[in-house]
Amino acid sequence: MSPERPAVGDLFRRFRARLAVEGAARPGEPGGHAPKAGTHGSRATGTGAGVARTDAGAAEAGLAPQPLRDVPPVERRRGRRKGGGGEQLTVPPAEFTSYYGRPILKAPVWKWDIAAYLFTGGLAAGSSLLAAGGQLTGRPALRRAGRVTALAAVSASAYFLINDLGKPSRFHHMLRVAKPTSPMSMGTWILTAFGPAAGIAAVAEAAPWLPERGVLGLGRRLLPPVGHAAGLVAAATAPALATYTGVLLADTAVPSWHEAYPELPTIFAGSALASGAGVGLLAAPPAQAGPARRLAVAGAALELWGSHRVENRLGLLSEPYATGTAGRLLRAGRALTAAGVAGALVGRRSRVLSALSGGALLAASVCTRFGIFHGGVASAKDPKYTVVPQRERARRRESRGPDVSGPGAGPNGG
């Protein structure tokens, strides 16, 4: 309990004050919370059973009018508005009941660290794949950049993950169990395999700086083959590292994350490839950057396909990805991805243009990760996204199977 809580009753006084101010500000509304006479036009005076609970209150409060509450909602599959501008979603105003508008779900308590980790984890995976490719096909610039970036990114990931814990000093409790039903547990073990391998591979890059003689000279000779093996281990774990985060988000009650479970791993895989390619474009001379360019195209294709699907396939649950912060971030991500790929393909011979494209791809990956993260959080904060899809699901089930016992079904309901 925080000691600096306001005095008891303070909150209520502020509520009363706000009510007085907001009530008075509405045109045609008598100010304050004073009782109103029953002469108000929007109010039915009828009594008795079956009085329809209408949205008169919403209209009265200066909000958008809503359809009748107890009327069964009409089918919502109206598709897209004809001739409308762009891909504007036509989700009709969702009509639902709630407990005083309060959210049903608890929104994720994950701070921005987790969104940042989604990026750094993917970057580590993408760049270690780039490094392994460079190592196997004799492109030292790609190898070096990939290994160093992978180590930096995986270290940042560890920091973000531990920093986000409620009790960071207990981070090692993650290593008590290995649970396939917990994507976070699986991710812990994937990181435990990937991290040291990426670290050794990056350290091996220091071999040329060691003296040729003595104990360190031995290191100079041993490090490259060890780094080679470690780089391959890291690359083998990298796809798991990049895609498990999709399951991590989807395996929650957060509506827009859960329903996007078929696409999230694909989006994150694409984003990881694109960010790895970005590193290659930034660090390698154009002569060695060919594979990075192709990786950028492949990554962008996966990412754009996936995010297009989540922004259009999920009906009402696509809305959080198209509006607000998440919508802006995902649109920026898409634009940056397109610019990055175009720049990478056009600027084959230009070091500057390649580097700029690499930067754009990295920025795109950041935007996409934060966009997906914020979209899910927004969907958990609004009861609409919990109630409306669940109601529709229950209705579909009831209309399909007459054997399903409805609410309050007879004595055998239990």
Added chain:
Amino acid sequence: MPDANSLYGPLDPAPDAGWVEAGPRVGFFTDTSVCIGCKACEVACKEWNGVPDSGFDLLGMSYDNTGALTANSWRHVAFIEQPRPAGHRTPPFADTPTGPPASAQSAVTAAGTTTDTGTDPGVPPGRPEAAARMAAGPEFLGMPGAQPPGRATGADTRTDFRWLMMSDVCKHCTHAACLDVCPTGSLFRTEFGTVVVQEDICNGCGYCISACPYGVIDQRKGDGRAWKCTLCYDRLGAGKTPACAQACPTESIQFGPLDELRERAAQRVAHLHDRGVPEARLYGHDPTDGVGGDGAFFLLLDEPEVYGLPPDPVVTTRDLPKMWKRAGLAALAMAAAAVAAFVGGSS
């Protein structure tokens, strides 16, 4: 050997979790038709379990100033005022004064009110449109009312209303998403079939909070760990009734073996239907529902969402095998793209 229904479907959870000599599964049946909203359950729970105080202030949202289940409120009495008769057959308040109507404006303003519960996310603000919609109707008293019922208005403006009260609690699901996703093993299934957090193990990763389809479990600020109802694990071990059920003066909260409670609940619903309360229905009693049935289930008098409950919750891990499959495919695509990028082409 894990049961075929380990992730979804009817199941007896304690044996599935490995308990060899588990007793009968126990739980709560909360009959909201006799709840009087006294909040003795909230207080008893705090007293017994040493839960920090919260909710000394007024939310401005009905007579409910707890707001939601949080890490610092393991029981939450919801309070709903509706502009409809308490019974369909015989409106008991047909000619009785019920007080001055206030606008839905107060509900809108109240939706923006939050209080520091000392937890995260605690009691977040609601959506004003949805709050107004709930309060809307021919008459709405406006909670909190400024005057006692029946004062200051003429009889012609008076109509019927009803109050709904419900003591909400952790549902102790058959398929508990919080338990499934916990990466430390802090959450575990007890021999009574309930779900409990081990406070010496929890490292506050917050995964259970996003996973709970009911929005029950919550994180305590400063402490950083997740907390929720334990169904008084310590009292159960000593053969006692959980504190809330013990304190409930109307036996709205009933504790016992789940099979027995389900039978009793079915009888109660049938009885209420006979007595002219057709809207009575059970919630969370069905072992074939999305979470395999709740260990704590309810008798409600309106749609679940009116009480802040999800209408059709499904445990997220039902889809987990499909999720891992999708991730595997995406990982393969990623590896293939990397190989192709380096093998194909010439530059």
